[in-house]
Amino acid sequence: MTRHIISIKDFDRRQIDRLLDNAKRIDAQKYDKTALNGKILATLFFEPSTRTRMSFEAAMARLGGTSISVGSVEACSMAKGETLADTIRVVSGYADAIVIRHPKEGAARLAAQFASVPVINAGDGAGQHPSQTLLDLYTIRQSMKLDGINLALIGDLRYGRTAHSLASALSLYHVKLHTISPTGLELPPALITELGEKGMEIIDHDEIKDIVKEVDVIYVTRIQRERFPDSASYFNVTSNYRITPELLESAKKHAIILHPLPRVDEIDPRVDRLPNAKYFEQSKNGVPVRMAMLMQVIQ
Amino acid sequence: MKKEENNEKEELLVRRIQNGTVIDHIAPGEALNVVKILGITGSTTESLSIATNVPSDQMGKKDIVKLSNRELSKEEVDRIALISPRATINIIRNYKVCEKKGVEVPELIEGLVRCPNPGCISNTNEPIRSRFVVTPKGLHCIYCEWVLTRDIPSHII
Numbered sequence: 001m002t003r004h005i006i007s008i009k010d011f012d013r014r015q016i017d018r019l020l021d022n023a024k025r026i027d028a029q030k031y032d033k034t035a036l037n038g039k040i041l042a043t044l045f046f047e048p049s050t051r052t053r054m055s056f057e058a059a060m061a062r063l064g065g066t067s068i069s070v071g072s073v074e075a076c077s078m079a080k081g082e083t084l085a086d087t088i089r090v091v092s093g094y095a096d097a098i099v100i101r102h103p104k105e106g107a108a109r110l111a112a113q114f115a116s117v118p119v120i121n122a123g124d125g126a127g128q129h130p131s132q133t134l135l136d137l138y139t140i141r142q143s144m145k146l147d148g149i150n151l152a153l154i155g156d157l158r159y160g161r162t163a164h165s166l167a168s169a170l171s172l173y174h175v176k177l178h179t180i181s182p183t184g185l186e187l188p189p190a191l192i193t194e195l196g197e198k199g200m201e202i203i204d205h206d207e208i209k210d211i212v213k214e215v216d217v218i219y220v221t222r223i224q225r226e227r228f229p230d231s232a233s234y235f236n237v238t239s240n241y242r243i244t245p246e247l248l249e250s251a252k253k254h255a256i257i258l259h260p261l262p263r264v265d266e267i268d269p270r271v272d273r274l275p276n277a278k279y280f281e282q283s284k285n286g287v288p289v290r291m292a293m294l295m296q297v298i299q
Numbered sequence: 300m301k302k303e304e305n306n307e308k309e310e311l312l313v314r315r316i317q318n319g320t321v322i323d324h325i326a327p328g329e330a331l332n333v334v335k336i337l338g339i340t341g342s343t344t345e346s347l348s349i350a351t352n353v354p355s356d357q358m359g360k361k362d363i364v365k366l367s368n369r370e371l372s373k374e375e376v377d378r379i380a381l382i383s384p385r386a387t388i389n390i391i392r393n394y395k396v397c398e399k400k401g402v403e404v405p406e407l408i409e410g411l412v413r414c415p416n417p418g419c420i421s422n423t424n425e426p427i428r429s430r431f432v433v434t435p436k437g438l439h440c441i442y443c444e445w446v447l448t449r450d451i452p453s454h455i456i
């Protein structure tokens with residue numbers, strides 16, 4: 001039996017807490033730096049995501065392990081029409097774990113079915129990306145307890161998988177969710193129902209300034225230009241959702257601002273200097289969180 | 300007495316069969332879908348009768364499909380359960396009902412339904428069959444986590 005990390009929905013609260021506790025110990029340098037000596041991680045990225053990949057490779061290296069990867073997708077058999085199932089069976093023979101990113105939803109679940117080593121999902125299409133959610137939770141937990149906080153989710157909440165997975169996970173912590181999104185990019189109704197059934201309170205707002213005084217976390221996601229007919233309407237919309245120092249004047253002192261990065265115009269660069277800005281910290285936290293994930297699956 | 304009368308009416312609509320299967324209590328309007336999911340087309344050789352919107356004591360209206368010289372596999376019965384969970388299967392031998400059973404929606408359905416999500420890995424050439432967990436809300440794709448709630452017949456493979 002191998003253990004895989006495919007979807008945040010496979011985790012219960014106890015499992016998430018345990019993983020985040022391990023990440024915290026790692027962050028405090030209380031870990032065995034040779035824990036994964038001699039182990040090999042295969043990173044299979046069927047679509048580019050340089051940072052996620054670097055973050056996993058850095059995590060593996062910090063634990064004494066090695067990473068291998070395909071040079072470019074074009075150069076390998078994946079581009080020649082080989083099934084993912086076959087690729088996974090072959091790569092299972094080379095490595096002690098596989099990290100996969102793939103454009104199709106459910107690809108990681110399929111990979112887990114065919115792999116003889118553990119599989120970690122690093123994003124499958126519009127589907128799941130559990131390491132992002134775990135590092136988001138970890139970053140919030142560095143500043144405050146997760147239980148009962150007020151969290152504002154801003155941006156493209158319809159297509160943004162980061163927002164969906166995070167909302168799902170937060171429903172385990174009695175978080176009150178405030179949503180702010182352009183027309184047409186609201187949270188999908190099915191997800192609202194699902195979260196409601198888990199007891200989550202969700203309140204929709206027109207503008208972030210309506211709620212900025214009350215929230216503990218402001219989680220900003222990217223609004224993609226492709227979602228709008230022209231750049232003028234894109235600019236109109238995004239300017240209404242922008243986080244600025246002026247907006248934050250009325251925010252709680254301890255409130256934090258998160259963003260999965262890369263950002264475009266969603267956050268004014270002047271915000272970077274405020275102690276509330278935690279998005280670079282968040283990105284850095286990807287390494288200890290992924291180290292905890294790798295230790296969990298490989299040992 | 301009333302039951303007898305109903306049966307009489309059915310007799311008028313659909314001739315009795317000697318050997319085969321009568322699929323009764325199909326949700327009204329679903330008989331053609333039942334025929335479709337059994338793979339019966341103009342070029343197959345079954346002798347087939349269909350009655351739709353037949354008055355029914357239990358259901359108000361129902362559809363009936365009668366198939367001569369054919370018994371259904373477990374998988375075929377499962378497919379019928381998906382679109383008509385109240386259907387009953389009567390196996391007929393020598394004009395008599397020799398076995399009568401309900402249908403049951405299985406907990407896990409494999410290879411019966413196509414995932415409606417075009418981005419789902421199960422809709423590619425991978426060597427897998429689609430897999431759905433049956434929940435009170437609908438069919439839950441184990442790959443992409445999409446939940447199929449409506450119009451299940453049109454997604455049956």
Ligand SMILES: [Zn+2]
Nearest residue numbers: 414419440443
């Ligand atoms: Zn699917």
